[in-house]
Each structure stands twice: as C-alpha cells, then as structure tokens.
Amino acid sequence: MCTIKKEIIVALALLGLTSFAQAENRTLSNLEHERVAFFEMVTNQQLKPAEREQQIAVSQRRLMDLERMVIRDDRLLGSSDPLVKKAFGDYDSTFLVHASVEAEQHIVDFWLQQLQLDTQSILSSQRGRR
Numbered sequence: 164m165c166t167i168k169k170e171i172i173v174a175l176a177l178l179g180l181t182s183f184a185q186a187e188n189r190t191l192s193n194l195e196h197e198r199v200a201f202f203e204m205v206t207n208q209q210l211k212p213a214e215r216e217q218q219i220a221v222s223q224r225r226l227m228d229l230e231r232m233v234i235r236d237d238r239l240l241g242s243s244d245p246l247v248k249k250a251f252g253d254y255d256s257t258f259l260v261h262a263s264v265e266a267e268q269h270i271v272d273f274w275l276q277q278l279q280l281d282t283q284s285i286l287s288s289q290r291g292r293r
Contacts, residue, residue, distance in 0.1 A: 190236045194229040
C-alpha cells in the first residue's frame with residue numbers, strides 16, 4: 164500500500180510540472196494561434212480588399228496586445244523550452260506587429276519582406292499544384 168501512495172505522489176508531481184510548463188507557455192501559445200489566424204486571413208482569397216484591410220486592423224490590435232503579454236510574461240524569462248528560445252531568438256517573426264512598427268512598414272509588407280517576397284515575384288508567380 165505504501166508503494167501505491169508513492170506512485171500516486173510521483174504521478175501528481177509530474178502532472179503538476181506538466182501543467183506548470185503549459186501555463187508557462189500559455190501566452191506564447193496564444194500569440195502563435197493568433198498569428199496563424201492572421202496569416203490565414205491575409206491569404207484568404209475570398210475576402211475583398213476592403214474586408215481584408217478591416218480584418219487586418221482588428222487582428223493587428225489583438226496581435227499587439229498578445230505580443231505585449233508575451234514580452235511582459237516573467238514566467239518565460241530563463242525558460243529552457245525550445246519554443247520559448249526560438250520565439251525570443253527570432254524577434255521579427257515572433258513580434259511581428261512591434262517589428263513592423265519599428266521598421267515603419269505595414270504589417271503585411273513587413274511579413275512579405277521577412278519571407279523575401281516582393282511585388283514583382285508575387286505578380287510573376289503562377290497558381291498551380293506542386
């Protein structure tokens with residue numbers, strides 16, 4: 164019976180560590196989800212230009228708030244999690260809104276520049292299967 168208690172205690176401790184690690188990355192995870200939604204919206208072919216620009220403005224405000232939350236999240240400081248290290252190692256991609264403001268560029272233009280795409284390469288591209 165004593166070994167069962169020890170196993171339960173160990174299992175609960177591991178569960179606690181796992182939930183702590185998840186809570187530690189929650190702000191970063193939320194930022195990643197919002198960035199994915201932003202990229203999907205930017206590339207959505209069914210949106211009209213005016214609708215897209217309106218949705219970009221809304222999404223940009225949400226991204227700005229989430230970026231601030233990640234920057235101010237003390238739980239991420241000194242984290243050894245590879246996701247956290249990668250996020251803070253690539254500032255321009257992780258903090259897209261802040262980086263685009265610093266570069267004095269529209270967020271979509273800045274993102275395309277990060278992908279090394281320009282107007283000429285986009286206009287000369289062809290739609291098709293690979």
